[in-house]
Amino acid sequence: MPPLPRLRFAPSPTGSLHLGGLRTALFNHLLARKWGGKWLLRIEDTDQTRLVEGSVDEIRRGLEWAGLHYDEGPVIGGSYGPYYQSKRLDMYHSHADDLLKKDHAYRCFCEPPQLAATRLRLQQSGSMAGYDRTCKRLEPADVKHLLGLNKPHCIRLSLLQTPDTPPPAFEDLVFGTPTPHPVPVDPIIVKTDGFPTYHLANVVDDHAMEITHVLRGEEWLPSVPLHLTLYASFGWEPPQFAHLPLLLNPDGSKMSKRTGVGAFVSEYIERGWEPEAVLNWLAIAGWGGKRDPHAPPDPDVTPSYLSVTELIQKFDLDNFTNRRTVLSPTKVANLNKQHMQVKLLNVDERHKIAERMLPTLKNMYPER
Structure with a gap:
């Protein structure tokens, strides 16, 4: 731990x-x-x-x-707020200034047409770079003059590496050691509107x-x-x-395309699904994918029905697959039945289910 x-x-x-x-x-x-x-x-x-x-x-x-x-x-707050990034702009500007003072960043005054022409020129020359570091070569006096003119600008991270420099490797708790993507040349970290990237x-x-x-x-x-x-x-x-x-949807498309499985939580709320069943469904999608594919099914490794308490006890990223997972509507329907059957054994839960389903039933049968 x-x-x-x-x-x-x-x-x-x-x-x-x-x-x-x-x-x-x-x-x-x-x-x-x-x-x-x-x-x-x-x-x-x-x-x-x-x-x-x-x-x-x-x-x-x-x-x-x-x-x-x-x-x-x-709403509930905490010791590390505010919890909206739009209310933390002073902090981002302060850290960007720190990078500027250390020469780990610089101000870029290039305008969009100039940047587009630079990208095209670099592409035509076979370069993988998206920027030629024009503004990195500006003298301090030039920067001061442009700032005095209130010329719009962004702030770029100043990198020592070239497009051919290998990007930093890392370990991911799900994907292991993936092939790292290259870091863009001097990426923008503060936009011209003053908001951070x-x-x-x-x-x-x-x-x-x-x-x-x-x-x-x-x-x-x-x-x-x-x-x-x-x-x-x-x-x-x-x-x-x-x-x-x-x-993924059952047809293999991205779930966000909204083909097959409902993509938004609001749909499950409106249809009266049991929240524990939806959580159960999402938690076991891809669970156990790293076990021996030739071994017999093991309910302790690849479980089905689990309460939230059991999910907390059994959940382990080591048993989670790095492959994309299809969400089955049949699976969530079966889990919903199981969770509802367990709840119906409890008097208080029966009342809660009835209260939660009443608005849905009224919408479905407005004349009754």
Whole structure:
């Protein structure tokens, strides 16, 4: 067990809570409870162009319905707040200034047409670089003059490596030792609007909030080398990473395409599904994938029906596959029946089920 584990679920408020997001929150919850640690909810809202009004309420509603109660975050607060990235801009600017003072970053005044022409020229020359470091060669007096003119600019991370430099290797708790993606040449860390990029904000917040384990979707696996480079630039120790494979529809398409299986938690709430059944379904999708494929089925390695308490006791990332997993509608339906049958044996649970199903039944049969 790691010392004082701290985990986080950090969604962007760009719409309703997705099943993949609920699974990420669930895994953070399970490991925090199993290890005796804490997990927090952090809203990553630095991309102001993608914000959807009401999304944070929808995310919190989905977590509340599922019984995943975070230890720190919006509304309940905590010692590491604020828990909205848009309210932490001063911290990001302060750390970006630190990098500027150490010559680990520089201001870039290149305008979009110039950047597009540079990318095209580099591509035509066969270079993998996306930028030619023009502004890195500016004299301090030139930078001061441009700042005095209030010329729009971004801040780039100053890297010593070239496009041919091998990216930093790392161990992932699910994927093992993946082939690392190359780090972009001098990536932007603060945009012209003054907001940090996802990468800077993510690294600064995980360090400031003392996160020990980062569990997130597979789509962020290519970002790890850049994040490790940022940690090294600041002189910070990185957390451990665990990336969760994508969930798929029965036809093999990405679940987000909404073909087959419902993609959003709100759909399961509206249909009156048992939250424990949905959590059970998400937890065992891919569970036991690393065991010997020729061995007979072992319910202790690849379980089916599990209560939340049993999930906490039995969950182990070592028994989790790194292959993408198909979500079966039949599986969740069967689990829903099992969880409901267990609940119906308890008088209090029967009343709760009736109260929860009443609005759904009224919508289905408005004339009765």
